[in-house]
Amino acid sequence: MLTLFIRAILLYLLLVLTMRGMGKRQLGQFQPYEFAITMLLANLIATPMSDVSTPLMYGLLPVAALFLVHSVITLLSVRSDRLRAVVSGKPCVVVSNGIIQRDELKRLSLSLSDLLEGLRGSGIMDIDEVGTAIIEANGMISAFPMSARRPVTLQDMNFETKYEGLPLILIMDGRIQLNSLNMAGKDQAWLDRILSGLHLGIEQVFICSLNTQGEMHIQDMKGAVSKVQALQPGEVKW
Numbered sequence: 001m002l003t004l005f006i007r008a009i010l011l012y013l014l015l016v017l018t019m020r021g022m023g024k025r026q027l028g029q030f031q032p033y034e035f036a037i038t039m040l041l042a043n044l045i046a047t048p049m050s051d052v053s054t055p056l057m058y059g060l061l062p063v064a065a066l067f068l069v070h071s072v073i074t075l076l077s078v079r080s081d082r083l084r085a086v087v088s089g090k091p092c093v094v095v096s097n098g099i100i101q102r103d104e105l106k107r108l109s110l111s112l113s114d115l116l117e118g119l120r121g122s123g124i125m126d127i128d129e130v131g132t133a134i135i136e137a138n139g140m141i142s143a144f145p146m147s148a149r150r151p152v153t154l155q156d157m158n159f160e161t162k163y164e165g166l167p168l169i170l171i172m173d174g175r176i177q178l179n180s181l182n183m184a185g186k187d188q189a190w191l192d193r194i195l196s197g198l199h200l201g202i203e204q205v206f207i208c209s210l211n212t213q214g215e216m217h218i219q220d221m222k223g224a225v226s227k228v229q230a231l232q233p234g235e236v237k238w
Helices: 002-021 032-050 057-079 081-088 102-107 112-121 178-183 188-197
Strands: 092-096 130-135 141-145 168-172 205-210 215-220 225-229
Touching: 002 032, 002 057, 032 057, 032 081, 057 081, 092 102, 112 130, 112 141, 168 178, 188 205
Parallel strands: none
Antiparallel strands: 092 130, 130 141, 168 205, 205 215, 215 225
């Protein structure tokens, strides 16, 4: 029983490492060759995990081989547009200038119901609103409304906008995030000074974030929220 327990842990860790090694896309939208490899990995791991009589290497070696194949295909696909089109496919326009391309739907074996479902998934309910729709290589539908139907933007209204980047999380659950603090170009002494003005210590802060306008959002362990102008927008370095 102990052997089976240990084998299960080892094979599980191997599978997790292999999936991580295949890249973050492997965990989201699959390309056809990635989907095939993922299905095979599950089968290869299952047998040595449940059957102690099966040598552990019968699971390790095939997984290593598939990882190698995946790495080679990915590398070659990056360097060759032709190979990438063969193994991953290429995007296809199924709605152009508001007109559904029937021939493309037939070629892709896609029904009108499938197309409408994909459009709803993109936030478009009425086919009359669609200007362009594309079937991506991973099978997802990307839809874009006609220019007359798209929402008004600040640029359309001639409003001047400020830079907005990803906020930095400086403290999380009472623990300082040194990488984020370094990105902000500040040190712990600077952070301590701001928190001391609120009568807080780092260990008392549940979350502290700093946005690209220099505004700091602080929530303490009791749920109280404070906002501080910690930097001038011109001091933002990320």
